[in-house]
Amino acid sequence: xxxxxxxxxxxxxxxxxxxxxxxxxxxxxxxxxxxxxxxxxxxxxxxxxxxxxxxxxxxxxxxxxxxxxxxxxxxxxxxxxxxxxxxxxxxxxxxxxxxxxxxxxxxxxxxxxxxxxxxxxxxxxxxxxxxxxxxxxxxxxxxxxxxxxxxxxxxxxxxxxxx
Amino acid sequence: xxxxxxxxxxxxxxxxxxxxxxxxxxxxxxxxxxxxxxxxxxxxxxxxxxxxxxxxxxxxxxxxxxxxxxxxxxxxxxxxxxxxxxxxxxxxxxxxxxxxxxxxxxxxxxxxxxxxxxxxxxxxxxxxxxxxxxxxxxxxxxxxxxxxxxxxxxxxxxxxxxx
Numbered sequence: 001x002x003x004x005x006x007x008x009x010x011x012x013x014x015x016x017x018x019x020x021x022x023x024x025x026x027x028x029x030x031x032x033x034x035x036x037x038x039x040x041x042x043x044x045x046x047x048x049x050x051x052x053x054x055x056x057x058x059x060x061x062x063x064x065x066x067x068x069x070x071x072x073x074x075x076x077x078x079x080x081x082x083x084x085x086x087x088x089x090x091x092x093x094x095x096x097x098x099x100x101x102x103x104x105x106x107x108x109x110x111x112x113x114x115x116x117x118x119x120x121x122x123x124x125x126x127x128x129x130x131x132x133x134x135x136x137x138x139x140x141x142x143x144x145x146x147x148x149x150x151x152x153x154x155x156x157x158x159x160x161x162x163x
Numbered sequence: 164x165x166x167x168x169x170x171x172x173x174x175x176x177x178x179x180x181x182x183x184x185x186x187x188x189x190x191x192x193x194x195x196x197x198x199x200x201x202x203x204x205x206x207x208x209x210x211x212x213x214x215x216x217x218x219x220x221x222x223x224x225x226x227x228x229x230x231x232x233x234x235x236x237x238x239x240x241x242x243x244x245x246x247x248x249x250x251x252x253x254x255x256x257x258x259x260x261x262x263x264x265x266x267x268x269x270x271x272x273x274x275x276x277x278x279x280x281x282x283x284x285x286x287x288x289x290x291x292x293x294x295x296x297x298x299x300x301x302x303x304x305x306x307x308x309x310x311x312x313x314x315x316x317x318x319x320x321x322x323x324x325x326x
Contacts, residue, residue, distance in 0.1 A: 013261040013272065017259055091301070092251040093177050096180055101182075108176060108305070111302075111304075116294070123289070124255075141272065
């Protein structure tokens with residue numbers, strides 16, 4: 001099953017996003033791009049993956065508009081605005097991994113917020129009222145393009161309220 | 164290659180997190196759990212995937228401590244704290260998908276912040292100073308468990324400063 005069709009009956013923004021960024025290695029390529037890597041051989045050396053896999057992922061990222069090649073087909077890959085807007089995804093995954101999957105020696109990397117020179121963390125806040133978000137405060141509602149398949153559980157709050 | 168070994172030379176919290184949540188379907192199962200689904204047949208009906216795939220994913224989520232079965236092996240699956248702490252990952256992926264991969268009819272779902280009754284969005288802020296985070300304000304530094312493989316590009320700011 002080609003990945004582009006893997007989730008086709010999942011009528012959901014998460015599923016659509018995962019068609020691209022859920023492909024194995026893709027988010028690690030994006031991570032490397034945030035770290036400043038741009039050339040094919042830099043990605044290849046960093047990731048150590050088969051060249052056909054890397055080429056396929058880079059092609060998909062170009063086709064999706066996450067990368068561009070401003071210097072032409074022999075130049076480096078650069079994140080577009082769409083690509084840079086993946087940093088919250090990369091950062092929240094990194095922070096979850098550091099919290100729950102870290103090795104015995106502690107964090108391998110620390111993400112610093114340069115303007116204040118402290119650890120950035122990854123606090124999610126409501127864009128309207130600015131309060132920190134918690135899963136149990138979120139409610140899913142059907143949007144303009146909602147299909148009729150939303151059922152009551154999918155309209156419930158996200159997760160139980162816990163102490 | 165079993166997924167558990169796929170990224171073993173990627174010494175990074177993102178890679179370790181992706182060993183679990185990067186597996187195909189896993190984040191959609193977690194999404195469904197946030198939507199209130201808990202029973203095997205509910206996940207199966209929602210996702211329409213092969214039962215062996217669903218069983219494998221649920222087993223991995225149990226083993227990783229993302230799900231628990233408080234009512235025993237015949238009871239439903241429930242997100243643990245570790246699992247609930249995946250909501251920022253699910254939310255940022257959803258918001259990116261709604262922004263960049265939405266269909267022509269607009270959003271399919273809207274995430275509301277119940278306390279203020281407005282769209283929640285997904286604003287990331289610095290946990291120390293509270294300012295909104297931007298990729299170009301972040302700097303990666305080696306942590307206590309850093310290997311010696313961090314090279315200058317990986318210590319650079321995340322992404323170019325753009326207007």
